[in-house]
Amino acid sequence: MTYLKFSGVLCALIPFILAAGQESNSPDSTGRDDAIKVFIDCFHCDMNFIRQEIPYVNYVRDVKEAQLYILETRENTGSGGSKYTYTFVGQEDFAGKNDTLYYSSRPDDSRDYQRIWRTQMMKMGMMPYVALTPLYDEVLIQPTESIGHDEVVDMWNNWVFELEAEPEFDGQDSYKELSLRSSVSAMKVTNDWKTEIDFDHRYTRTKYTYDDTLYTNDVSYQGLDVLIVKSLGEHWSVGIRTDAASSTFTNTKFSLDVLPSIEYNVFPYSKSTRRQLRFLYGIGNSFNKYIDTTIYDQIRENLWQQQLQVAYQVQEKWGSINVSLEGSNYFHDFSKNRLEFGGHVSIRILKGLSLRIWGGVARINDQLSLAKAELTEADILLQLQELETSYNVGGQVGITYTFGSIYNNIVNPRFGNGRRWF
Numbered sequence: 001m002t003y004l005k006f007s008g009v010l011c012a013l014i015p016f017i018l019a020a021g022q023e024s025n026s027p028d029s030t031g032r033d034d035a036i037k038v039f040i041d042c043f044h045c046d047m048n049f050i051r052q053e054i055p056y057v058n059y060v061r062d063v064k065e066a067q068l069y070i071l072e073t074r075e076n077t078g079s080g081g082s083k084y085t086y087t088f089v090g091q092e093d094f095a096g097k098n099d100t101l102y103y104s105s106r107p108d109d110s111r112d113y114q115r116i117w118r119t120q121m122m123k124m125g126m127m128p129y130v131a132l133t134p135l136y137d138e139v140l141i142q143p144t145e146s147i148g149h150d151e152v153v154d155m156w157n158n159w160v161f162e163l164e165a166e167p168e169f170d171g172q173d174s175y176k177e178l179s180l181r182s183s184v185s186a187m188k189v190t191n192d193w194k195t196e197i198d199f200d201h202r203y204t205r206t207k208y209t210y211d212d213t214l215y216t217n218d219v220s221y222q223g224l225d226v227l228i229v230k231s232l233g234e235h236w237s238v239g240i241r242t243d244a245a246s247s248t249f250t251n252t253k254f255s256l257d258v259l260p261s262i263e264y265n266v267f268p269y270s271k272s273t274r275r276q277l278r279f280l281y282g283i284g285n286s287f288n289k290y291i292d293t294t295i296y297d298q299i300r301e302n303l304w305q306q307q308l309q310v311a312y313q314v315q316e317k318w319g320s321i322n323v324s325l326e327g328s329n330y331f332h333d334f335s336k337n338r339l340e341f342g343g344h345v346s347i348r349i350l351k352g353l354s355l356r357i358w359g360g361v362a363r364i365n366d367q368l369s370l371a372k373a374e375l376t377e378a379d380i381l382l383q384l385q386e387l388e389t390s391y392n393v394g395g396q397v398g399i400t401y402t403f404g405s406i407y408n409n410i411v412n413p414r415f416g417n418g419r420r421w422f
Helices: 002-024 047-053 111-130 134-138 377-381
Strands: 037-041 068-076 082-090 098-104 159-171 175-189 193-210 213-232 236-247 252-265 275-290 300-316 319-330 333-350 353-364 391-401
Touching (some): 068 300, 082 111, 098 111, 213 377, 252 300
Antiparallel strands (some): 159 175, 175 193, 252 275, 275 300, 300 319, 319 333, 333 353
């Protein structure tokens, strides 16, 4: 009897459920029936803020439903800030009406300031499309106060410096770990030259108690990386990378790699926010002095090596691809080589269906610094020293399917976002 009563109630509710479903596929009742349908493709955007600041369009969840597709891409600038590129692509009635805008943030800009101006660039780019809809009279454009036209004098000559320190502590009854990390970097980027200098220091002390015995282990790393690149037009670049390092993990007392390189980009560098296909080749010298004798009975050696890297990046309406293939070997023994492939792919397969793949795989045959001495149990369990391996692999696959109303205009922050309360 209970089952029959429940079925009867469910049948009575079906018309209302169907009516709600039909209503969900129309814009909210705020007079936006004729508003342009927009799909925004961006990373780490505050969509709630965007919806509040730009209420005169309809936000849709699928790119195929949109009349305007907006793609935001980001690159790091020489000052330590970010350069955002906004690509506006018209669809349906606006097909062929495209535009591109740019915004550069400073390294000291707050997140809120960046959020405001990222949204402002979207507003500006939307205006030519909104002006062709009946909602043009809902938008008022007002100028800000005029700014001065004084010439900018840069006392730092385009150099940007960064200091960083990160102490970290973790403790339990039988386990304690103290980590110290500090870094110093200097960067100068112009259209013709790119110079990067990075020093990184890491130290970790681990203490653990086993069978009433206290064990203490230390791991340290110091590294200095210098990169100098000269631009040779829209497709070619030449440069040199120098890496000096010391690491107890890799049994390296001191190493110095000097690698002159040349790079060719099939696509112009000015289009790098949308697509890149880069071929990078380097050949140089590697000097290594080890802490303990290696498994090849070496305490120091001077070797020549070469590297080749192919990197492909593209970001379009259908998704994005960012993959790279890198190979290297030593000239004294070609069997001492390494081959790595990795990246991430995001593809919109069908309406509401997206596939995401992250991963990497490496074939490793060049661990020349492995210590000959037998590793202790602590070295292995706590990963205090590099272990011999012939490969490394990791990955993740994700699939998402979303259905229901194609519109997503409403902002409601009550009780947090979804299942999260913060």
